[in-house]
Amino acid sequence: MSTTNSATHLPDDPPTGPAPDPAPADADGRALERIRFGWYVNDWANAAFSASVLTVFLGPYLTSVAKEAADAAGDVHPLGLSIRAGSFFPYTVSFSVLISVAVMLLTGTVADRTGRHKELMCGFAYVGALATMGMFFLDGDRYLLGGALLVVANISYAVSVALSYAYLPGLASADERDAISSKGWAYGYAGGGLLLIASLALFQGHEALGVTSGTAVRICLASAGLWWALFTIVPLLRLPSRAGAVSGRADAVSSRAAADRPADQPAAGSLRELGRTLKGMRKHPLTLLYLGAFLCYNDGIQTVVSQASLFGSEELGMEQGALVTAVLIVQIVAIGGALMLGRIAQRYGAKRTILGSLVGWVVTLALGYFMPAHQPVWFYGLAAMIGLVLGGSQALSRSLFSHLIPPGREAEYFSLYKVSDRGTSWMGPLVFGLAYQLTGSYRSAIISLLVFFVIGFAVLAKVPVRRAIEAVGNPVPERI
Numbered sequence: 001m002s003t004t005n006s007a008t009h010l011p012d013d014p015p016t017g018p019a020p021d022p023a024p025a026d027a028d029g030r031a032l033e034r035i036r037f038g039w040y041v042n043d044w045a046n047a048a049f050s051a052s053v054l055t056v057f058l059g060p061y062l063t064s065v066a067k068e069a070a071d072a073a074g075d076v077h078p079l080g081l082s083i084r085a086g087s088f089f090p091y092t093v094s095f096s097v098l099i100s101v102a103v104m105l106l107t108g109t110v111a112d113r114t115g116r117h118k119e120l121m122c123g124f125a126y127v128g129a130l131a132t133m134g135m136f137f138l139d140g141d142r143y144l145l146g147g148a149l150l151v152v153a154n155i156s157y158a159v160s161v162a163l164s165y166a167y168l169p170g171l172a173s174a175d176e177r178d179a180i181s182s183k184g185w186a187y188g189y190a191g192g193g194l195l196l197i198a199s200l201a202l203f204q205g206h207e208a209l210g211v212t213s214g215t216a217v218r219i220c221l222a223s224a225g226l227w228w229a230l231f232t233i234v235p236l237l238r239l240p241s242r243a244g245a246v247s248g249r250a251d252a253v254s255s256r257a258a259a260d261r262p263a264d265q266p267a268a269g270s271l272r273e274l275g276r277t278l279k280g281m282r283k284h285p286l287t288l289l290y291l292g293a294f295l296c297y298n299d300g301i302q303t304v305v306s307q308a309s310l311f312g313s314e315e316l317g318m319e320q321g322a323l324v325t326a327v328l329i330v331q332i333v334a335i336g337g338a339l340m341l342g343r344i345a346q347r348y349g350a351k352r353t354i355l356g357s358l359v360g361w362v363v364t365l366a367l368g369y370f371m372p373a374h375q376p377v378w379f380y381g382l383a384a385m386i387g388l389v390l391g392g393s394q395a396l397s398r399s400l401f402s403h404l405i406p407p408g409r410e411a412e413y414f415s416l417y418k419v420s421d422r423g424t425s426w427m428g429p430l431v432f433g434l435a436y437q438l439t440g441s442y443r444s445a446i447i448s449l450l451v452f453f454v455i456g457f458a459v460l461a462k463v464p465v466r467r468a469i470e471a472v473g474n475p476v477p478e479r480i
Contacts, residue, residue: 036171036180038238042164043184044191045231046125049132049157050305051192052199052224056327058135059089059310060320061217062146069141078144083437085143086314090433092147093306096154097429104159108415111163115242117411118235121163125232128156132225136218153225162418164235166243166410168402174477178350181399182342185391186335193331195227200324213320243410281416286468287404291416293463294397297358297456300449301393303428304365304386307445315442317374325376326383333387341392349479350400351465357393358457362450364389369447400465403480406472428452 066076066085075082083091107124111117131153138146172180199220202209206216281288312318312326345353364385371378398417405413428449435445465480 032171034238035240038235039164039167039171040184040187041191041231041234042121042239043188045228045234046128046157046161046164047188047192048195048224048227049128049153050188051327051331052195053132053135053153053221054093054306055330056196056309056324057199057217057220058146058150059307060313060323061214061221062089062092062138062143062150063310063314065138065141065146066143069143076143078147086310087433087437088143088147089150089310090303090307090429090436092150093154093429094427094433096151097158099151100155100158103155104162104415104418105412107159108162108166108411108413111166111243111411112409117163117166117243118239118241121160121239122232122236124156124160124163126229128153128160129225129229129232131156132228133222135225136222138218138221139214158418159415162415163243163411165398165402165414165418167239168398169405169407169410170243174403174475175479177399177402177477178342178345178396181402182338182392182395185338185395185398189331189334189338189391191227191231193328193335195224196324196328196331199223200321200328203324204321217320281413284404284406284468284472286463286471287413289459290401290404290463290465290468293456293459294401294417296459297361297453298394298397299428300452300456301361301390303432303449303452304361304446305390306429307432308386311368311442311446312379315373315446316371316379318376318379322376322379326379329380329383330387330390333384334391337388338391338395341389341396344392345396346479350396351460351463351480354393354396354400355457355460357389357396358453358460360385360389361393361453365446365450365453369443400480403465403469403474403477404472405474407474 063086066088067074070076070085074085076085076088077083078088107120111120131149134149135146135153138149168177168181168184202220203213203216206213209216211219309323309327312323313320318326341353341357344356364382367385368382371382401414401417402410431448431451432445435448436442439445466476469476469480
């Protein structure tokens with residue numbers, strides 16, 4: 001099958017009748033498994049940034065660096081603004097996402113236009129990995145350096161993962177997609193957990209190694225970037241350039257639009273197509289309704305993930321070793337949680353399973369608000385609850401959305417989806433930071449996130465998933 005740079009943009013109207021099932025029935029089974037493995041390892045690779053950098057080490061460490069640079073009132077002044085040192089990290093996460101929105105949308109359009117999904121995905125991965133390795137030099141009062149590296153790494157991470165999601169529709173049939181997506185998430189949590197074990201051993205034994213705790217943290221940050229760079233070699237070698245090439249999906253749906261594409265001026269053409277894509281999305285209101293629900297509840301999920309270590313250290317008085325242990329528990333339990341909820345979805349459907357997981361998130365946040373300080377055992381129990389619902393809710397959300405995308409527009413639509421995925425949300429960290437700014441309490445900040453889960457549940461419950469899948473011309477799985 002062709003993997004050349006043929007165009008993939010479609011007119012706004014979906015093709016007449018349901019699109020053929022993208023299951024690669026004629027593909028060699030061993031070749032398909034090889035490609036799937038490359039896709040799984042991509043999650044294994046980038047999970048190091050999500051788990052070690054965003055979730056564990058960078059929040060508390062960058063906050064401590066910001067406090068070193070703070071004035072007598074406890075404020076820092078980036079770009080002439082006056083903010084609390086304790087709010088610098090969540091505000092920086094929010095700022096990085098505001099920038100990444102435009103970068104992801106444009107890159108997704110370019111990827112679908114040129115067919116260079118893999119090259120763009122791996123290119124951004126290596127930029128993010130290099131920025132993460134540069135965090136080794138974050139010491140003293142260099143909070144601006146830390147903020148700049150976080151912005152570059154988080155944008156690169158968001159774009160790279162959005163492009164990897166575009167491969168999912170071509171890797172599995174409609175009925176297999178929940179299982180394949182869940183397996184990918186399980187690989188990610190396994191990879192992130194393995195690196196966290198090594199990081200925990202390093203941090204706990206830093207005195208025996210003759211290094212300070214701050215140096216140990218910086219080594220852990222840099223090692224996450226190195227891990228990300230090394231394992232990205234596998235998808236670079238095994239994935240096809242075009243996301244749909246494994247099943248012929250992209251070639252099957254792109255021929256009608258190929259003649260309408262100018263061969264020159266790729267940047268200008270991509271910008272025009274981006275405008276057409278955003279305008280055309282209005283013709284798929286049910287897809288947008290689901291996306292709105294996801295953006296809301298997943299902002300809550302990702303804020304819990306990215307701010308949990310800050311909450312644990314500043315509000316509950318947990319030491320760095322306890323924080324790493326808790327996140328390691330999340331990673332391990334999330335492997336089983338992703339696979340378990342994937343099996344539940346096969347019986348009850350992805351939508352019902354996601355709604356059930358959101359109820360679990362509400363209960364978890366409520367328990368976190370009342371969590372006693374300086375009690376690691378209770379904190380570990382909370383971590384286990386997070387892990388149980390984390391992997392499944394994210395894996396099933398990804399696979400369910402893949403059914404709602406017009407054929408040939410995967411990278412464009414998943415770029416929008418990725419705005420709120422895995423630690424790249426902006427509304428949640430902004431609300432979290434504002435709540436702390438106003439109250440001075442991280443308990444108030446964590447309970448403020450309930451609004452995202454409640455609204456997300458209410459909107460998702462109203463999405464007619466079967467009708468939404470039919471509206472974009474995709475085959476409807478047996479259970480949804």
